[in-house]
Amino acid sequence: MDGAGSLYHFLKTGKRSRPLEPRSGSGRERNAAKATLQGFEQIGEFTFRRRRRVPSPLSVPAHETLLFTGTTPGDLLFFDTESTGLSGGAGNTIFLLGIGRPEGEELVIEQYFLADFPGEKEFLSACLSLFSPNRLLVSYNGRTFDAPVLAARFALHRLSCPLPRHCDLLPPTRRLWKHTVGSCSLKNIERAVLGVKRENDVDGAEVPERYFRYLRSRDPRHLDEVVTHNEIDVLSLSRLLGVLERLRREPEHAQAPATAPADVSALAALVAPHDAERAFKLLEVGLASGDIRAGLSLGFRYKQCGRQAEAQRVFERLFEIRGDLTAGIEIAKYAEHRARDPERALSVVTALLDRRPRPEPPVRELLLYRKARLERKCIRF
DNA sequence: TTTCACGATGGGACCATAAC
DNA sequence: GTTATGGTCCCATCGTGAAA
Numbered sequence: 417m418d419g420a421g422s423l424y425h426f427l428k429t430g431k432r433s434r435p436l437e438p439r440s441g442s443g444r445e446r447n448a449a450k451a452t453l454q455g456f457e458q459i460g461e462f463t464f465r466r467r468r469r470v471p472s473p474l475s476v477p478a479h480e481t482l483l484f485t486g487t488t489p490g491d492l493l494f495f496d497t498e499s500t501g502l503s504g505g506a507g508n509t510i511f512l513l514g515i516g517r518p519e520g521e522e523l524v525i526e527q528y529f530l531a532d533f534p535g536e537k538e539f540l541s542a543c544l545s546l547f548s549p550n551r552l553l554v555s556y557n558g559r560t561f562d563a564p565v566l567a568a569r570f571a572l573h574r575l576s577c578p579l580p581r582h583c584d585l586l587p588p589t590r591r592l593w594k595h596t597v598g599s600c601s602l603k604n605i606e607r608a609v610l611g612v613k614r615e616n617d618v619d620g621a622e623v624p625e626r627y628f629r630y631l632r633s634r635d636p637r638h639l640d641e642v643v644t645h646n647e648i649d650v651l652s653l654s655r656l657l658g659v660l661e662r663l664r665r666e667p668e669h670a671q672a673p674a675t676a677p678a679d680v681s682a683l684a685a686l687v688a689p690h691d692a693e694r695a696f697k698l699l700e701v702g703l704a705s706g707d708i709r710a711g712l713s714l715g716f717r718y719k720q721c722g723r724q725a726e727a728q729r730v731f732e733r734l735f736e737i738r739g740d741l742t743a744g745i746e747i748a749k750y751a752e753h754r755a756r757d758p759e760r761a762l763s764v765v766t767a768l769l770d771r772r773p774r775p776e777p778p779v780r781e782l783l784l785y786r787k788a789r790l791e792r793k794c795i796r797f
Numbered sequence: 798t799t800t801c802a803c804g805a806t807g808g809g810a811c812c813a814t815a816a817c
Numbered sequence: 818g819t820t821a822t823g824g825t826c827c828c829a830t831c832g833t834g835a836a837a
Contacts, residue, residue: 502817503819510817560821561816586815587823601815620817621818749804753834789802 453529453636454643462535463542465528466643472523473655483664483690484657485552485583489518493551493580494653497562498646500624506572508565509536511627512642515546516650525650527643532631537573547578554653556602559584585656591682592663595709602652608676610655618645667698681713688717708734712742719746724754735764741775744768748786758793765790 456464476482476489485492494516501508511530516523526546530539547553555562559582570577589609590600597608606612618626618641630638662669667683680702688695696717702710711734718727728750734743744764751761765787768775775783 497817499817501818508817508819555816557815557822560814561819564821565817584822590814590823599814623817753803 454640456527456529460535460538460542462531463528463539464531465526465542467527468525468647469519469522470525470651472518472521473651474518474523474658474661476658476661478518478520482657482661484661485554487552491550491552492516492518492657493546493553494523494650494657495553495555495558495562496646496649496653497566498623498627498642499565500627502561506568508568509533510566510569511539512639512646513543513566514646514650516654518654523651523654525647527646529639529643536569537575540569540573540575544575544578547580549578549580551580553580553582554657555582555584556589556649556653556656557584557586558582559586585653585660588660588686589656591685592660592678593676595679596676602649605656606652609659610652611675612648612652612655614645614648616641617648618642620645667694668701680707680710684710684713684717692721703730703733706737708738708740712740715743715746724750739767739771741768741771741779745783748790752790752793758790762787762790762794 453464454466455468456466459465472489474489474492478489481488482492496514497510498512498514499508499510509530513528514525515527516525518524528539528543530536553563563579563582567577567579586600589605593605593609594600597604603614603617606614623642623645626638626642630636659675663678663683664686667687680698684695684698684702687698696714699710699714699717703714711730715727715730715734718724718730728747731740731743731746731750734740735747744767748761748764748768751757751764765783769780769783769787774780
């Protein structure tokens with residue numbers, strides 16, 4: 417069999433009999449290469465840290481509680497990682513972890529860098545101090561990606577998982593802007609909503625390859641753009657939360673012309689749990705401006721609250737201005753089952769069947785069934 | 798009083814989509 | 818390329834009201 421430094425030996429004894437060989441160059445050369453990673457200080461054999469202060473883009477006073485997160489800014493940790501791939505399994509290693517902490521008017525951005533795989537435990541241990549349990553992690557798709565990968569790495573090294581509560585900004589962002597922006601990747605949202613355009617940015621898919629190139633060559637220039645990419649991600653999280661907070665506080669001023677407008681229905685859903693009447697007003701304004709989605713949302717909200725008359729007023733308006741199918745069906749249901757007016761219901765259903773474009777077959781069949789029933793009722797009356 | 802038809806609601810399955 | 822999440826759609830079940 418092979419020698420004492422082999423995988424066989426490691427599996428049999430659980431010990432590594434001699435240290436891993438450097439991939440290239442002497443130890444002195446490797447350290448020289450490490451030292452040139454822009455602005456980073458060495459805090460362990462394989463772990464490096466960079467700390468920078470920038471004006472906080474969050475623009476919420478330190479003592480105020482954010483409506484969106486229920487915490488003060490000082491409790492937030494904006495969080496993003498760069499790793500060697502996408503899979504959540506044992507093969508995916510985090511090599512750069514960026515954390516943003518609001519401190520007064522500033523955002524303190526700390527980045528922890530892992531210079532080589534053997535130092536992962538040391539790297540993770542250095543990151544541990546960041547995650548105090550009373551904090552709130554803020555990420556973009558971090559609930560699905562960053563947090564599970566990080567938790568897996570902690571587990572692999574038998575370190576207790578310290579991750580605190582988590583607020584993922586992707587779901588609310590998607591709800592608010594998917595209809596107006598389309599793809600809700602962070603880069604797209606930066607451009608369309610935050611008004612930020614990245615210069616010379618590295619594509620996320622390119623990040624693993626950049627790290628592997630660095631490991632092979634020990635040339636830290638391969639990682640300069642990755643480090644910047646990570647820092648911008650953290651900054652954008654802070655900016656995005658600021659926008660979401662403003663929407664939550666002043667939804668009426670959400671439709672700023674400089675950025676993509678938020679979907680009014682989603683905005684109303686954001687506000688409704690705390691201020692139902694404000695949500696109704698938002699949707700009324702949306703309907704008045706011709707927003708059909710807002711109108712339907714308004715009608716169903718009124719209906720769900722038992723405010724049938726208001727719901728019918730909204731559905732009638734939608735049916736009148738656009739001959740809307742969903743609104744028409746709601747009018748027909750109300751006329752048949754509540755107002756006891758089968759003739760009105762029949763006239764609406766007939767109009768829906770005649771409208772252009774024709775309803776699709778499954779809906780058309782339901783409408784024909786409803787029409788036949790209403791015709792029987794009309795004869796009886 | 799029983800039966801039937803309808804609308805409302807909840808749960809499960811499937812799909813799209815972010816992250817590197 | 819992987820994975821989990823949220824959203825959407827469909828189906829089953831339940832409650833209600835009308836008709837026999």
